[in-house]
Amino acid sequence: MAPPASPPLLTHACSSPPPILCSTSSSSSSSKSRNPYKVLSSSTSLSCSTPILFPHLQLSHCSKPPVVGIHGKLNPRRRFSLRLRPRLRLLSSRLKRTSLPDLVEDLGVALRRNSRIITLSASMSAVLGLCFLFLKLTAVPASKVVPYSELVTELQSGHVTAVMFEEGSRRIFYNTRGDGRENGETVVDGEALAMEGRKEKEKIGFVLKWKYSTRKIDHDENYLLSLMREKGVAYSSAPQSVIMTLRSLLITVISLWIPLTPLMWLLYRQLSAANGPAKKRRPSNQKVRFDDVEGVDAAKEELMEIVSCLQGSINYKKLGAKLPRGVLLVGPPGTGKTLLARSVAGEAGVPFFSVSASEFVELFVGRGAARIRDLFSVAKKCSPSIVFIDELDAVGGKRGRSFNDERDQTLNQLLTEMDGFESDTKVIVIAATNRPEALDPALCRPGRFSRKVLVGEPDLDGRKRILAVHLRGVPLEENPEIICNLVASLTPGFVGADLANIVNEAALLAARRGGETVIREDVMEAIERAKFGINDRQLTRNVVRKGLDKLFPWIPSLIKRDGTTEDGLGFMGYQTLS
Numbered sequence: 001m002a003p004p005a006s007p008p009l010l011t012h013a014c015s016s017p018p019p020i021l022c023s024t025s026s027s028s029s030s031s032k033s034r035n036p037y038k039v040l041s042s043s044t045s046l047s048c049s050t051p052i053l054f055p056h057l058q059l060s061h062c063s064k065p066p067v068v069g070i071h072g073k074l075n076p077r078r079r080f081s082l083r084l085r086p087r088l089r090l091l092s093s094r095l096k097r098t099s100l101p102d103l104v105e106d107l108g109v110a111l112r113r114n115s116r117i118i119t120l121s122a123s124m125s126a127v128l129g130l131c132f133l134f135l136k137l138t139a140v141p142a143s144k145v146v147p148y149s150e151l152v153t154e155l156q157s158g159h160v161t162a163v164m165f166e167e168g169s170r171r172i173f174y175n176t177r178g179d180g181r182e183n184g185e186t187v188v189d190g191e192a193l194a195m196e197g198r199k200e201k202e203k204i205g206f207v208l209k210w211k212y213s214t215r216k217i218d219h220d221e222n223y224l225l226s227l228m229r230e231k232g233v234a235y236s237s238a239p240q241s242v243i244m245t246l247r248s249l250l251i252t253v254i255s256l257w258i259p260l261t262p263l264m265w266l267l268y269r270q271l272s273a274a275n276g277p278a279k280k281r282r283p284s285n286q287k288v289r290f291d292d293v294e295g296v297d298a299a300k301e302e303l304m305e306i307v308s309c310l311q312g313s314i315n316y317k318k319l320g321a322k323l324p325r326g327v328l329l330v331g332p333p334g335t336g337k338t339l340l341a342r343s344v345a346g347e348a349g350v351p352f353f354s355v356s357a358s359e360f361v362e363l364f365v366g367r368g369a370a371r372i373r374d375l376f377s378v379a380k381k382c383s384p385s386i387v388f389i390d391e392l393d394a395v396g397g398k399r400g401r402s403f404n405d406e407r408d409q410t411l412n413q414l415l416t417e418m419d420g421f422e423s424d425t426k427v428i429v430i431a432a433t434n435r436p437e438a439l440d441p442a443l444c445r446p447g448r449f450s451r452k453v454l455v456g457e458p459d460l461d462g463r464k465r466i467l468a469v470h471l472r473g474v475p476l477e478e479n480p481e482i483i484c485n486l487v488a489s490l491t492p493g494f495v496g497a498d499l500a501n502i503v504n505e506a507a508l509l510a511a512r513r514g515g516e517t518v519i520r521e522d523v524m525e526a527i528e529r530a531k532f533g534i535n536d537r538q539l540t541r542n543v544v545r546k547g548l549d550k551l552f553p554w555i556p557s558l559i560k561r562d563g564t565t566e567d568g569l570g571f572m573g574y575q576t577l578s
């Protein structure tokens with residue numbers, strides 16, 4: 001990737017040294033011409049004139065030199081700088097490079113991709129906006145809340161003109177002389193409106209007209225009523241208006257739901273993820289054929305028979321036979337079990353449902369079983385079809401070994417589903433595992449995974465044929481057959497995945513070289529990489545000596561500089577012939 005063109009180049013020393021990409025003046029001209037950016041090791045120090053690329057990387061990793069103030073004190077302001085200027089410059093340079101139509105197009109693509117999230121957020125915002133509008137429109141100036149004793153005092157002094165008890169709550173509203181409502185007109189108006197049950201809007205006006213409110217004290221009603229009768233105060237009771245009830249309900253809901261929303265969202269995600277695979281599971285059109293899988297002839301033959309049964313070229317029903325319900329592919333990793341299953345689907349031309357057993361491992365008890373149910377119901381609808389379960393041991397382990405109830409339930413569901421096929425339902429379950437010994441015996445009984453197919457490591461001939469498959473699209477300098485023979489002879493014990501990787505590595509090495517074809521050296525280097533890994537460090541005697549010295553510093557050097565031990569033996573303690 002080309003580095004950004006215009007970000008400013010910062011120049012300062014770097015005291016903490018994580019490797020960063022930068023150009024250094026110390027690099028030799030030859031290496032510079034090939035790779036202008038090199039990784040700085042901890043020993044490489046940057047001079048003040050060292051231009052540093054990607055300032056954000058550098059700044060986040062390196063501590064700046066302390067900025068010393070006039071009195072020799074550290075200037076803390078500089079240390080916590082947000083480094084806005086370089087960031088703004090970077091942003092503006094990027095903006096300059098992008099045109100308006102591009103931006104509009106990008107925006108359109110982003111909107112289309114996230115249309116579900118956008119619709120959800122828009123509707124949530126609209127609902128919240130409506131709630132807010134409702135609360136705003138129905139907001140009324142609240143009556144002044146006073147202590148109960150004040151109401152009693154005002155009643156005793158004869159200042160109270162009218163009292164109203166709110167039904168279904170403990171609130172008491174009242175007005176006093178001298179607050180503009182003493183002539184009783186408005187109060188009576190409000191009371192009258194409430195009593196007559198007129199429109200809700202007018203009822204709000206009723207609440208507005210009460211200047212004070214207080215909370216009722218239990219067992220004091222009799223005293224309060226006698227006091228009001230004695231003073232000749234008009235008193236009444238009224239229910240809370242519908243709008244006010246709605247309002248308080250809404251406030252309660254919002255105040256409860258807003259903190260709960262993140263939790264609900266997490267729960268929703270978990271549940272929807274649980275439903276995901278069944279929803280998403282669509283029969284895939286397999287392009288893999290039996291020709292693409294080599295070196296596992298016995299397994300191929302077994303599976304070819306199933307394909308013939310599915311296609312109807314073998315009339316197994318005539319002799320009273322039943323189609324095998326399950327085929328278990330057993331073998332070491334990378335031998336082509338998944339590839340074989342895909343080729344079965346490709347050859348049979350039937351829908352293929354591929355799933356990894358770990359997808360059924362769920363947090364909530366019963367979710368894994370539900371997924372299995374969904375998967376099989378879809379597969380049955382699309383029959384004849386093939387269900388492929390990779391790494392079956394993730395759910396098919398022996399039951400009752402742990403307290404993992406969820407896994408046991410999932411396995412029970414799988415057993416039930418495999419039992420539940422009617423004899424004419426053409427759904428074949430192919431499963432793959434590297435650990436057949438870990439499987440529950442119930443899975444392997446006849447009627448479920450009755451057919452076990454061993455997919456083993458390929459022999460010399462198998463390796464040659466696998467290589468030929470993977471070298472089909474690779475331009476080689478030499479005859480492919482020679483390369484196949486060479487690689488196959490050098491890679492005993494390698495499985496299909498290893499061989500595919502060698503071919504890929506060789507092609508990558510050729511591309512790195514800038515070559516048009518893959519040459520023998522690329523292939524040899526790829527084999528070396530596959531066998532020994534990528535490591536520049538040669539295991540010389542010196543390196544071994546240093547390593548041993550580091551591990552056992554208290555022991556006097558076991559190996560001399562010439563590679564022999566004190567007693568003249570080789571460094572591993574053996575007398576060598578050389």
Ligand SMILES: Nc1ncnc2c1ncn2[C@@H]1O[C@H](COP(=O)(O)OP(=O)(O)OP(=O)(O)O)[C@@H](O)[C@H]1O
Nearest residue numbers: 292293294333334335336337338339466496497500
């Ligand atoms: N017999 C083979 N013929 C051709 N290619 C093979 C063969 N075996 C493996 N490969 C290559 O290796 C890749 C990985 O193989 P695959 O996923 O089928 O292995 P697996 O046995 O299912 O491994 P695991 O048990 O780890 O899931 C395949 O995509 C294919 O490119």
